[in-house]
Amino acid sequence: MGGWDRFHTIVFVMLKLAYMNILWIFFTLLGLVGFGFFPATVSLFTIGRKWLMGEEPLPIFHTFWHTYKREFIKSNGFSLIFIVIGYVLYYDFTFVGMNSGKLTFLVPVLVLILIAYIITLLFFFPVYVHFDLTFWKTLKQTLLIAWTSPFEAFQIVLACGLLYGAVNLLPGIVPFFTGSVLSMIVMWISLKAFEKIEKKKGSHPISEQHEKSL
Template sequence: MEFRGVMGGLYRISEWIMRLSVINLLWILCSIPVFFFGFMGLVSQSPDALMSTLPILAILTPFTLFPATAAMFTVARKWVTGEEDVPLLKTFFRGYKENYVQSMVGGLLYVLIYTIIIVNYFFYIKQGSTLKVLAVLFIAFTVIITISLFNFFSIMVHLHMKILQIVKNSILITIGNPINSIVMLLCNGVIVYVCLTKLNFFLVVFFMGSIMATFSFWQFNRSFTKLQMKQQELEEKEQQKLAEAQAEEAENEAEDTTAEKESDKHKSDENEKNR
């Protein structure tokens, strides 16, 4: 039964609330160790307690949070590309299984990158005024890598590539589309801020991850579609140029053939006259 008017709008809103909340709950349940230690670190009064949870989070994240996030992006991809009525549980766990190895390896790579950036940042921040400037550079690296994470998951669930190609392309897309990257960072930052500061973490539990995944993949898909259209236009122009070159070459060959025939005819006429 399909509702129309106000009732239809309310029904669609409630349906999307259900979809977003179910996927977000699955995401949290599959990443429960990361969220548990992360929550314990946030509520602790001591900064040392928060710092002590970071190594634990670094170890757990590639094996739990990254595969769960890849599964969430798998569902978000279906929604953005028009498949809104997909079975949520089946699609989520299929995405979890299919992308587990790549997401885990990608998680290890990103943890390694973040570790290198953090170690270098604290090293240079303790140096003299000249070398302190390099610490700002590593902050910029942190922002780029953070934005590339969203593109990493979008590329993983949308295209078939090897893990190093996914990481490389996610960073290149981030750098190559600065406006889209800034928009993605700001919007996701607003989502995180609102979810962490309003309604006592209610939004974190039911909506934060799924909304971020859906928006991030929508942003990526929009940029990717534009890139495909530009590439298609360039290919069409190249094909048109090639066709024009072939036509011109064929015309030149025809002219040369005609000229040769006329020359042969002229020679034969001269020979007849000489006879």
Template sequence: MEMRGLMGGFYKISEWIMRLSVTNLLWIVCSIPYIFLIFPVIVAQSSDALMTSLILSSIIAPFTLFPATAALFSVARKWVMGEVDAPLLRTFFRNYKECYVQSMVGGILYVIIFTILIVDFRVYLVKLESLQLISYLFIALMALLAVSLFNFFSMVVHYQMKTFQLLKNALLLTIGRPFRSLSTAIMCGFVVYISFSSAKLMFLVPFFTGSIVAAIAFWNFYAIYMKLQQQAEKAAAAEAEALQEKIDNEGIEFLTEEGHSAKK
């Protein structure tokens, strides 16, 4: 029996708190090796310790963080598509296993590109002081690459494609839909900023931040997907109508020619 009124509202809120927190905790548990390596980056006092932690965490990320994030997006996909009662553990771990190789390979390529952009950013910011303004371009490129990474995870759990097709389509989708990409970057960036803005809100990180970001990112991706589907259906309907009209016209011409022949 469905609860209604104020108690029903509290019950639904508590359900969503449970869904978001459990999924977020699963994501963190499956990313523990990466978290152990990235944590010193937050508290690093020296540049040498910072670089060492970044290098080690970047190496381990494709094998831990990226498959866990793909599994996280698989649960977010269920929510966005209306399957809010989908079993969390089964959905998460099934997709963790199924998407492991693709997310790992894609993760390696994304880590390489991110590394190149970060190195270029530091070079222009520190070494080439006269060209510091160019460093902001690399920040924009990293933000764009982050959105394409979200689209990549969304496609991994939504399509059956080869890895390089997913990577290419994720980049094309990000560039081809700039307003959606911007909204994804702003909303996800806002969630991350709020989560790390003060010590009082740091509890969001282990319980909500990852799952909320995944839900927002997949929601934006799914909106693009549905629009493309509608456009494809309209184009197919228009093509079928044009083909039917052509067949009807050819049939009329054939009957007309037959009529002329009979009169002769």
């Protein structure tokens, strides 16, 4: 019976992750990708946070749809900022590539900026769904946590690499487990980072913030 219970639990978790991933893809497409990606990802991380914090039973579709509608405009405001920064980085890499003989010395700098950009983007969603902050304080908190959590940042990058390898080996998992699995891992690592910073710095900067209720 113990083995059957474990099997039942594993199957239930896999089905739940697959359902979350399908909803993520659907709502991203619903927003024509460009306007749907950030609110759909915020919704995905919201469910992941609630799951990891033991808020069960959780109505997945209702929570996803409610969060998607509520955070659509605000999350797309952040999306615009990340898109602009990403475009500037893309332009800089292109420009340096076209003038590689003269500007090669800029490549390490741009690579470091790109890594910082990716890490900040990955930490953004956990910070956004966990804390009830204003627009600019959300960006400030994200940058602060990203720069003060190098070990957790390394874990997140490693998780992305492992997931990328799994997708290459089993491309059929893309519609079912990519976004949902990565969001759960990133959220779990981020919660550990929040807890560590709170213990290290006391009431500043984490415990002064109110957890978001979505």
